[in-house]
Amino acid sequence: MLSDQDFAQLSTERPTASNRDPEQVLHEVFGYESFRPLQGDIIREVIAGRDALVLMPTGGGKSLCYQVPALVRPGTAVVVSPLIALMQDQVAALKELGVKAAFLNSTMDFEQARATEYALMSGELDLLYCAPERLIQPRTVELLHNASISLFAIDEAHCVSQWGHDFRSDYLQLSMLASEFPSVPRIALTATADERTRNEIAERLSLTEARHFVSGFDRPNIQYRIAPKTNANKQLLDFIKAEHQGDCGIVYCLSRNKVDATARMLADKGYTALPYHAGLPAEDRARHQERFLREDGVVIVATIAFGMGIDKPDVRFVAHLDLPKSLEAYYQETGRAGRDGKPSTAWMVYGLQDVIKLRQMLEASQGNDHFKRVERQKLDAMLGLCEVTHCRRQVLLRYFGDQLEQPCGNCDTCLNPPETWDGTVAVQKALSCVFRTGQRFGVTYLIDVLRGSESERIRQSGHQAVSTFGIGTDLSANEWKSVFRQLVANGYLRADPEGYGALQLTEECRPLLKGEKVVQLRKDPVVKRSGTRSTGAKGAAIRDQITDQAGWDALRACRKELADQQGVPPYVIFHDTTLFDMLERKPRTLEELGDVSGVGAAKLEKYGAIFLEALAGLDQPT
Structure with a gap:
């Protein structure tokens, strides 16, 4: 590393300010004619030396908001990035543009780190990418004090939120930048944050005086589709074959075992499918991510361990085989599709077991009552999106404080509006059956009782004698599954917190049992194979043009x-x-x-x- 003598010699040399204006940099370096909405305002704010908190959807051009000021302001911009692979890709991309960029991370040996530090101290770098855990080390802070720093950019700033799905404890210490470098402007950026999370970001990063720039959250090129889960593997295969054959995509699963099984299933069907989760060796994860970034037609099957900051523009679909825990997670994960602005699909299947599993995980967590209450609200909002009967995009945007005046015309509920039906009587039958059987059984058994099954288990339990036995033959087993799913999703039933899958009544179901409330239920659509690619609101994908x-x-x-x-x-x-x-x-x-x-x-x-x-x-x- 550099010696104190090196510090003393180099710190007397300071680079001069750039004479270029932001528009000139945008055109000459990045090859674009004009800024997107808000970009220009954000860039001028930072160039003027003021702090900024930026919320902009994935693919909206967040990186330019600090990269352009870095090339205009004198000194080196320090970019805090949470993932090594991400910073390496961004540095490679900047070097291709002729920008002097480097990174400091744990993959470097002593000589490489020393050379990068020397480049920083001698004013040779426009941008330096650094992981948060590295930045907060006293050694790094001392290094930065002896260099000329133009700005600090804190990417993926939602990682500071303890309510968020990507919380990183190292981010909490980044507030020290305000006190250690009071004259250096800071810009915090994220694609995912509701109002509560925005306020938490500002508070924890000492950006309470910063101007907030909130771009619209809408990604009109993404088509949102959610379907009831019947046979998830077959549904996924049908979806890819019909609409995204040969395309690059991401498939999210909740567990590592399911990731491995799904990747094997897709590979057996001839797809280039690779697993990615924290249980794999680091070298395997790195190799799979590298192939995803560099090859065409690769499908990554992953847990949420994959994807933050992935800068691949041509991901044509993101599929969920399990329900995300929150709308923040859903928006963040689906946002990895269509960064190039071309038509892409956010496709998901979910079922009753997804709801039960997530509710049980929540109740079994170690969080306090306040934490669990917040997490319940987040899960309820996610379920609300799944069961909504009008425009999904309007519901999703409203959650983030954004408004869409008219239905989008590019989600499944707009393209094929779901039917509703008066489920009041069916709901009363279902709830009564839960009560009459002692609130000790799961949905499959309850449906058997309602439909009058003569199974050995029912005979042994004596439930042929209960008043609800056989009163539900008017509905099929799948229709009853839909009824129970919606009752759990809407909080009228809950899963046994002990984890045995039994359904139990909640206080909210009382007016339903008394007949004081009419219930409209969503009728699950009959899936029809179109056999053609969905083009969406933005027109056909590039390959179709x-x-x-x-x-x-x-x-x-x-x-x-x-x-x-x-x-x-x-x-x-x-x-x-x-x-x-x-x-x-x-x-x-x-x-x-x-x-x-x-x-x-x-x-x-x-x-x-x-x-x-x-x-x-x-x-x-x-």
Whole structure:
């Protein structure tokens, strides 16, 4: 590491301020013509030396909010990033743009860390990425005091929230940046935070005086779909085959065992499916993530251990085979689809056992009463989204304090509005059956009693004699499952907290049993195989717009060859949207290629001639 003498010598040298303005940096470095909504305001706030708290949906351009100021303000921007793989990918992408970026993390040996520290001290870096646990070490704080720091960017800031699903204790100590570096502006960024979490972020990071920038949470290119779980594996296979064959996707499961089993099932069906969870060796996780980022058509099957900050733009679907614990988790996980703005699908199946399992996990947790009350509210909100009969997107956005005036037209409840039916009598039968059988049995047994099954278990228990035996033959077993699922989801029944799966009455069911309340239930839709890709509100996916498939394949092959040479994911060279723009415009000169969105000065110089040659080859006769 650097010695005190090195500190003394280097700390006298300070870089001068950049003469570039933000719009110039945006165009020359990143290849974009104009800022998205709020980006310009946020960037000017930070450049002026003021703090900011930014909430912007995944794919909304959060990174530019600190990367552009880092190239305008004098000194080095320090970016706090929670994941090693994420910071390495971002540094690789910035280097491709000609930006002087580096990281400090546990993967580096002594000499590599020393070289990075020297680059920081000598003013050679525009951005330095650092994990929170590294940043808060006294050694690192001393290093930063002796360097010229332009700003601090705290990415994935929701990790500071103890109510959040990605809580990281190291984030709590980042409040020290306010006292240690009072003159350095700080920007905290996240894609997921309701009002309570926003306030907690501001409080815990000492950003109570910071200006809040809250972009709309809507991701109109994502189609939200939730269906009752019948045969999850078959449903998943049908969904992928019909709509996302060959696409990149993420499948989330609640347990490690289910992750492994689902990945094997998909692999057996011919898909490139890889498991990812905390129980795998670190080298396996790293290798699987690397393949996901760099190869086409890879499906990652994962627990929530995967995905935070994943910067892959062409994830076409996110599937949930188990119910997330909260809308924050659901929004964060589904938000990993369609970062490029192209049509993508957030698909989920859920059933009664999901509800029971999560409620039992919540009640068995070690949290105090206040914690459990908050978590119940979060789970109730998640269940509310599942059972809603109107626009899902309106419900989801309203939870985050955002409003959508009209139904979105791009969720399942808008595209195929669910039917409702008067379930008052059925609900009374179901609740009475729970009571008459002693509140000691699970849903399968209760349905058998209602439908008059002659099973040995019922005969032994004597429940053929109860008044509810055989009174439910008007509904099928699946219809009764739907009734019980909605009763549990809406809090009229609860799972036995001891964990045996028995359903019990709650105080909320009293007016239903007395006939004082009419109940409208959602009728589960009959699933129809469309056999075609769903295009969504934003139009067809890129692959459906390609009119020159040979040209598209040639450009992607060119990109892949360059990516392999550089040792980076293909999207670091150019996004699909940039290749599509090239194919549409067919530029013939470097100047024309420079007008393509996403082609900045550094990439134009580095790859311009190569892609012009590839484009010229498209016009040659074969």
